[in-house]
Amino acid sequence: MTDINKHRDKFPQKNPDGTNIIDLKSGKFIKVWQGPNHPGITGNMSLELTIQGDEIMECKTHVGYLHRGFEKLMERRRFIQCLPICVRIAVPEPDFNEYCLTSTVEELAGLKIPDAAKWMRTLLLEMSRLQSFLMWIGGQAGAFGLGIIGQWSNYVRDLVLDRFEEITGGRIYHMHMIPGGVRGLTPDGFEKRMEETLQEIEKVMKDIETTMFNNSIFKKRSIGLGYIDPSMVFEYGVTGPNARAAGIPKDVRKDYPYLKYNELDFDVITGKNSDAFTRADIRRKEIHLSIDLIRQMMVKMPKSGDYMAKVPNVLHWKIPKGETYVRAECTRGEFGYHTVTDGSGYPRRINVRGPSYTHAVALMEKLAIDVNIADTAGLMVSLHTYPPEIER
């Protein structure tokens, strides 16, 4: 990265809050529109950049290219009918939507789910994290010019999707968790095939580690990029690997153990330097952690048993008036559903708290200042954002 501070006098002066003083009439600035097909994200989102030379002086996030009004649509659906809608809120990682929605509904209805269903949900969530990280690592490498990594990681991600298909019948959208439990347990011989998949992932990860994390181009471009100060973590609502890279061990799986995470053995991974490289390194370690957790689950999980609680007729199911919030740790951070019911058969309001909402708007606008325009995509991917959860 160029050290912009050496030539500070040629660039605009700073406001006390760190933003640049910009006079568009001076003729020194150009407005550039990056997006909506932005290389830095899975989905559509635009950045309105004010640049001088090739440094970004100001950044504004524009969303709205994917708005389908899911939250409004769900108000007109029965609880069971919300499931096919809610999974579309975070496309590469839909299981967290299922989990958060079903568990808010179960909590408000006072349902207790069987143990086998809890194990099954934990497995699905962890597999979902694994495949989302694998997809991310390809994006991060691609944004810094290492296109081949994406091909490798997508190959192993596809193997995880095969395992999803075995359990649920679907590759991307599973809708396997329904209010009351899950739709089924693992098929025969699943552990063996899962183990083969995990070994294949480990093999490919070894290659990725050699080519990506030892690559001088990747290191040069990512070290020092997008520094998040630990004091910004709470001010900007930063969660997940972005917060852990700043040294704050925020992990919902450890802080608020849900499902069966309290029976699994793992440590929260934290970093020190809080730049794009540290965040990438944390996510690399998270992939290994997910593999480890899945192996632990394969041993501890019950292979048979009751997996569905007794639920009334879901088409006439009325849930008492109430309000609750349930959170889970997805790959990007804290994912949560705030559900309000009014005693009818329909939700009064469902609000989705996606981690991208804070990361891609307020935080991105702050971090993009003084970054080289060629590094925006890399910075964007290093925050790991999915636009659909911003504009539910």
Next chain:
Amino acid sequence: MKNLIERLKKQFKISEVVFQRDNEIFLTVEKMDAVSMITQLRDLEGFTHLVLLTAVDWLEEGYFQLTYLLNNYEKKTDLGVRVKIDRDKAEMTSIHHLWKTAATYQRELKEMFGIDFPGSPRVDESFILEGWDNIPPYRRDFDTKKYSEETYFPRPGRKTHDPAEYMKKKLYPED
């Protein structure tokens, strides 16, 4: 958590306290007290993380319910602060000075529910819906079906058949 509620009750007008879980409480506070209570919770009680800010439209009762969900990271507790504001004069004091992310939430609420937060950065700019000219769409009285029927060109759908009649005609045309 109970001590905290007792302490807050001495200072602010609090009602409808619901212990949803051991570490999750929802309570309602008067509109006048809300921002000073949230500031106190952030600065003195350790609720440093704004999880979300959202609104619920209670159309029949004529008010909007704002929920500020605050999280205490040290004690691992959540506090949902509910504020009821008049539906006809939907306006609330901004909290963008407390959390940077609050401005985004407030911008969305302005657009989707028509709740104004004077002074919040870029609150009047459109967030998701560019060029929207109807009532704010997340209000309960906005009818999505009616809107789409009026706005979009109606395409004729596929011809539908009554299955029983259709099969009868296909299989026994002479009857």
